[in-house]
Amino acid sequence: LDQALARVSEPIEPIRPEEIVEVRRNFAEPIGAAETIARYTGKLVAELCAELETQGQGARRLDLLFFRVDNRVEAIRVGTATPVRDTKRLTRLLTDKIETIDPGFGIELMRLAATVAEPLRAKQMISSLAEAPEPDVSDVIDILANRVGGDRLYRFAPVQSDVPERSFQRIAPMAPDTGEGWPGRWPRPSRLLPRPEPIETVALLPDHPPVIFTWRGVRRRVKRADGPERVFGEWWKRDAELAAVRDYFQVEDENGERYWVYRAGDGEDAATGSHKWFMHGIFG
Known part of the structure; x- marks a missing residue:
């Protein structure tokens, strides 16, 4: 009855493709201490990397399974941005997640599999003594991706x-x-707003920048300005942009803050835009 009502766990042995590289370690006595699990994790990683090297492969995703004495299975999964078979690097990624494992009354089997692997060949870092090697940030990316999620990077x-x-x-x-x-023709702001925000301005038409503008309830007086930079609409994407025009200005207020504002329209023809002003980005 417990089996029919799914009250009893029923571990299965999944069918794995033959090309998946995996190693395992059985224990005569169940283990449970985090330090012991970390030590054997390092040994499994070393064995796996040796096997990957013989096949010219590098791991992109590792699954480490812990089979408990009560027939429950705990698992750790880590991924890498590029193919890797560096023992220390992969061990660190896995051991960082050991605290998420519940060993219960003990672990009797550990199995490590490279569920995703790609070819990894030796590559030349520099071509001459005068060149500096390119910095490799993939290690940092792997650590962050496995902590906060790869989709957030x-x-x-x-x-x-x-x-x-x-x-x-x-x-x-x-x-x-x-x-x-x-x-590269015109500087771009370091921070672009998610969407342009309307501002109130005092400006001469058609080609002058604002003298004063109010954004988010704060009134600012413009001390310096550069522009306009004219941007045309992409008529091949939207019919509404057939005659659309934006005139962008870089403006600096009396406090030294620099902003990227634009006027919708060319300042003369109403068909080119509403002639309203918007804040679109912030420099610095």
Whole structure:
């Protein structure tokens, strides 16, 4: 009856592809201390890395299973940004998660498997004595990804678009470059707002920057300004952008704070935009 009502755990032996590299360790006496588990984890990692090296592979994902004496199974999973078979590095990733394991009355079997592996070949770090090796940040990325989640780590890459909010995308930290370059004609703010925020301004039309603007309830007087930088709409994506225009200005207030503001429209033709002003980014 307990089995029918799922009150009793029923561990299964999954069918694993033959190419998965795995190692295991049986214990005559169950173990439970964190230090002991960490020590045997290091030994399993060393055995696994030796086997991966013979196959020219590097681990991208490791699953470490702990079989308890009461037929329950605990598990640890870690991933890497690039193929790895460095024993110390993989051991550190796994032992960082040992505290999440409940050994119960003891662990009688540990099994470590490289469930995802990719080819890993030796590569030349530099081509001459005058060159400096490229910094390898994949170790730091692996530590952070396994602590906070891989989906929370990313970097920005340029996209071919003149519209600022469409000119970048999020990619994985170790993903290859997209081949696009960042715009270099005009400086871009270090922080772009999630969406442009309306501001109240005093400005002469059609080509002058604001003299005074109010943003988030604070009135600021402009001391210096540069622009306009005209950005046209992408008519091939949206019909509404056929005549759309934005004029961007870099402005600095009396406190030295620098902002990126724009006017929707060219300041003359109503078809190009509403002629309202917006805050879009902050420099520094």
